[in-house]
Structures are given as C-alpha cells and as structure tokens.
Amino acid sequence: MLLWGWVLALMATSLGWAQNNNSVVEAHAVMATDAAHADSPLKLAVLAQVAAGYHINDHKPSLDYLIPTELKVDPSDQFTLRNVVYPKGALKRFAFSDVPLSVYEGTVVVGTLLQAGKAVAAGTYALKAKFAYQACNDHACLPPTSVPLTVTIKVVPRNVPLKPVESDVFQRIKFE
Amino acid sequence: MEEQTPIENTPQASKAPESSLPENPKAAKSKLLAGALLSVVLVVGLYYLNRYWIAPAVRAQTKSDGNHPLAPAFSLTDITGKPLNLSDYQGKVVALDFWATWCGPCRIEIPGFIELQKRYAAQGFTMIGISMDDSPEPVVGFYKELQMNYPVAIGNDRLGDLYGGMPGLPTTFLIGRDGRIYAKHVGAYDPSVFETEIKELLAVSPTDEDKGFHQAGQVFGDDKVELGNRAAIESEVPGIDLTKLTADQKGAYKKILESQQCTCGCKLSLLKCRQVDYRCSLSRKLAQGQLDAFLKVKSSGVATK
Numbered sequence: 001m002l003l004w005g006w007v008l009a010l011m012a013t014s015l016g017w018a019q020n021n022n023s024v025v026e027a028h029a030v031m032a033t034d035a036a037h038a039d040s041p042l043k044l045a046v047l048a049q050v051a052a053g054y055h056i057n058d059h060k061p062s063l064d065y066l067i068p069t070e071l072k073v074d075p076s077d078q079f080t081l082r083n084v085v086y087p088k089g090a091l092k093r094f095a096f097s098d099v100p101l102s103v104y105e106g107t108v109v110v111g112t113l114l115q116a117g118k119a120v121a122a123g124t125y126a127l128k129a130k131f132a133y134q135a136c137n138d139h140a141c142l143p144p145t146s147v148p149l150t151v152t153i154k155v156v157p158r159n160v161p162l163k164p165v166e167s168d169v170f171q172r173i174k175f176e
Numbered sequence: 177m178e179e180q181t182p183i184e185n186t187p188q189a190s191k192a193p194e195s196s197l198p199e200n201p202k203a204a205k206s207k208l209l210a211g212a213l214l215s216v217v218l219v220v221g222l223y224y225l226n227r228y229w230i231a232p233a234v235r236a237q238t239k240s241d242g243n244h245p246l247a248p249a250f251s252l253t254d255i256t257g258k259p260l261n262l263s264d265y266q267g268k269v270v271a272l273d274f275w276a277t278w279c280g281p282c283r284i285e286i287p288g289f290i291e292l293q294k295r296y297a298a299q300g301f302t303m304i305g306i307s308m309d310d311s312p313e314p315v316v317g318f319y320k321e322l323q324m325n326y327p328v329a330i331g332n333d334r335l336g337d338l339y340g341g342m343p344g345l346p347t348t349f350l351i352g353r354d355g356r357i358y359a360k361h362v363g364a365y366d367p368s369v370f371e372t373e374i375k376e377l378l379a380v381s382p383t384d385e386d387k388g389f390h391q392a393g394q395v396f397g398d399d400k401v402e403l404g405n406r407a408a409i410e411s412e413v414p415g416i417d418l419t420k421l422t423a424d425q426k427g428a429y430k431k432i433l434e435s436q437q438c439t440c441g442c443k444l445s446l447l448k449c450r451q452v453d454y455r456c457s458l459s460r461k462l463a464q465g466q467l468d469a470f471l472k473v474k475s476s477g478v479a480t481k
Contacts, residue, residue: 065318
C-alpha cells in the first residue's frame with residue numbers, strides 16, 4: 001500500500017507540472033530595521049520561494065535568449081534605489097540545454113539598498129516593486145510574469161532608535 | 177477547419193531473506209539501508225514503467241470518443257509577411273506548435289519539427305509555429321538561424337486562450353485532415369512521438385473524412401483537449417461571456433464594472449482592468465460575480481437600468 005502510495009505521489013507530481021503560474025513563485029519583502037530615518041540608507045530584502053521542480057533564470061542568465069530574474073522598484077518621491085544585490089545562481093543541467101544553466105531554485109534572496117530622502121517627513125510610506133521572473137521545469141516553461149510587492153516603510157524621527165529585524169536574512173546579503 | 181470568426185493578429189519488492197542468527201546492530205543497519213535503497217529503486221522503476229510503458233499503452237488502446245474538438249480558426253500574418261490562415265490547410269494534417277524563443281524546451285523541439293516538415297510535407301502535412309514572444313525580432317532571428325522551413329507567426333493570449341490557454345510552452349496540437357484536434361502535448365517531446373501521430377493522421381484519406389471521419393486510430397495526447405470559450409474571449413468585457421445579455425443590458429453591466437474598483441492592485445476599475453489586463457484572474461472572477469448577480473436580478477424580474 002505504502003509502495004503504491006509513493007508511486008501515485010510521484011505520478012501526481014509528474015502530471016501536475018502545469019500548476020497555476022501565480023503559485024510557482026511566492027515572494028515577500030522584509031526590511032532590515034523596524035523603521036527608517038530620513039537622509040539614511042535602508043536595506044530591504046525580497047524573499048522569493050520557487051516551487052519544487054521549477055527554476056527561474058539567474059539575473060545574469062547563461063544564454064542570451066533567457067529572461068533574467070529582476071527586481072523592479074517603482075520610482076518613489078521618498079526613496080531612491082541605490083543598489084540591487086542578486087544571488088549567484090546554481091549551475092544546473094537540463095534536458096533541453098547542451099550547456100549547464102545558471103538558475104535559482106528554492107529560496108531566492110534579493111537585497112535592495114535604498115536611500116531615504118533628506119526631506120522625508122516622519123510617517124508611513126508604501127513602496128511598490130515587482131519580482132519579475134520566467135519559470136521552467138525540465139520539460140516546459142511558463143510565460144514571464146511578476147509578483148507585485150508593496151513594502152510599508154515607517155519613517156521615524158532621527159532620535160528614535162532603529163531596531164534590527166530579520167538579521168538572519170540580511171547576514172546572507174553582501175551589499176557592498 | 178472550424179468555420180468561425182477567425183482571430184487575427186495585430187502585427188508550447190522483493191522479500192528479504194530470513195536469518196535465524198542474531199545480527200549485530202551494524203549489520204542490521206546496513207540491511208535496513210539496503211532495503212530502503214531497494215524500495216526507492218523499485219518505486220522509481222515502477223513509476224517509469226508506468227509512465228513510459230503502461231500508461232501510453234492504456235491510452236493507445238483507448239478508443240477515440242469521436243468528440244475531438246474542431247481546431248479554432250485563425251488568420252495571422254507570418255513573420256515573412258505572408259497571410260497565415262488555418263483554413264488554408266483544410267484537408268492537411270497540421271502540427272500547431274505554440275512556442276517562444278525564451279523557452280529552452282521549445283527551442284530543443286524545433287530541429288525535429290524542421291525534419292518532420294521535410295519528411296512529410298509532400299504527403300499533406302505541415303508544421304505551423306505560433307510564437308508567444310512579445311515581439312517578432314527574436315523570432316525572425318531564430319527562424320533564420322535554424323532555417324525553419326514552415327510558417328511561423330506571432331500569436332497572442334487570445335489565440336492561446338481559444339486553444340484552451342497556454343499554461344506552459346511548448347504546447348503542440350495535432351490536427352487531422354478533418355480539422356479536428358487529435359492530440360495535445362504540453363512540454364517538449366521526442367520527435368518520434370509526433371512522427372507516429374502524424375503518420376497515423378496522414379493515413380486517413382481526405383475522402384474518408386468527407387464521409388464523416390471522426391477518429392484516427394491510436395493518436396493520443398497527454399491532456400484532454402479543451403478549448404476556450406470564443407464568446408468570452410471575444411467579449412467586450414474580455415473573459416466574460418455576455419451572449420445572454422441584450423445590447424442595453426451589456427451597457428448597464430459595463431457601467432457597473434466601470435463604477436467598481438478592481439482589488440488586484442491595478443488601481444483601475446473592474447472594466448478597465450479586464451480590458452487592459454486580460455490575464456488578471458481576480459478581475460475576471462469579480463466581473464463574473466457581477467454578471468451572475470446581474471443575471472440573477474434580471475431573472476427574478478427586477479428591472480435593470
């Protein structure tokens with residue numbers, strides 16, 4: 001019984017490749033601190049989870065024709081984008097390619113360094129971004145798409161100390 | 177091929193031996209590991225046995241139900257500027273490949289398709305490529321690079337949806353001489369899979385089809401072929417079938433959608449979101465809900481403005 005359970009589970013995995021495109025990658029953004037100060041840098045990270053069996057392309061894909069993974073931050077009056085740090089992809093072989101491809105699988109962490117403007121008043125601001133990707137498995141590909149992200153950033157007066165949060169995530173990102 | 181308003185473009189176990197001797201823990205652990213490894217090998221073996229031998233054989237023996245849908249007609253312009261109408265291929269066997277240049281599994285199939293075109297064109301077969309790329313430039317480059325020998329046009333979401341939607345590329349349809357879809361393959365396959373099916377479909381003479389041909393033997397696809405609802409796809413509110421509404425009611429319904437904000441994050445009205453973002457599943461669900469409510473009010477006899 002257990003054996004056939006395994007068999008059926010494996011078959012279901014095989015047949016269910018064409019899952020909803022929206023659920024192949026789930027992403028959310030986190031800040032390095034609980035708030036931000038005006039005229040200061042602030043760090044964000046986007047944590048994207050790629051569904052098992054799928055991969056998305058490296059930000060610097062191995063081949064010209066592949067669509068890169070990209071974090072697109074909307075222009076904002078309060079914050080300017082200074083840098084986006086992408087992880088290095090893992091080289092994997094796929095049945096459809098003669099050469100190994102640099103891809104992201106599992107959890108992908110993209111770091112973002114922002115700069116809060118000098119004149120930003122204390123308050124809460126929404127920053128919009130998109131985690132754009134194009135996913136494939138070994139057999140087929142899904143159309144390019146993106147996960148919309150909204151980050152709520154609280155700007156506090158300079159005399160209010162900032163508390164670090166999600167430090168384990170940010171230790172993994174080399175911002176410089 | 178199906179006679180419908182064509183869609184047009186605007187420029188893919190064995191039991192372990194028993195022992196009476198007591199075993200030391202290391203040996204027992206080794207046996208347990210060996211057993212687990214054997215189980216995994218067996219499971220994987222059974223899986224592949226089923227996938228590549230048993231399941232196809234079962235499918236191959238399954239009789240066609242005569243319910244193969246007619247391939248939706250379309251009129252496009254191919255990347256060389258020539259008209260590409262599916263209806264022009266009536267009486268031929270067509271392999272319709274939805275693909276894209278950014279899709280590795282799609283690209284790997286193309287040389288096989290070129291070979292199939294060379295081998296079977298004279299017998300009444302043609303490949304047709306529908307690229308789902310956003311622009312023709314990469315497609316033209318790839319077409320020239322591989323010296324593709326069959327028509328390729330740039331498709332769109334509406335055409336994809338007419339063919340039941342394209343959750344993944346490549347998606348290839350095998351269309352018989354009678355214009356019906358006999359197989360749908362999602363993902364990359366070995367050319368021999370297509371060749372077998374093409375040969376079967378070519379074996380049926382056009383004359384036989386005129387007499388009411390509805391099946392072509394063992395041809396099978398991996399998915400049930402379900403086509404999109406043309407009325408919904410070509411609707412004034414894309415994705416919503418408005419055929420049950422009069423012209424006035426359509427206007428009233430659209431006003432309702434216009435007055436409501438879509439909650440997908442687009443900051444547009446429900447109507448606008450449907451019009452500019454055909455793929456937004458949330459606005460489609462909300463608009464359908466509004467239509468259902470509208471129809472309910474209508475059927476209960478409450479006047480609608």
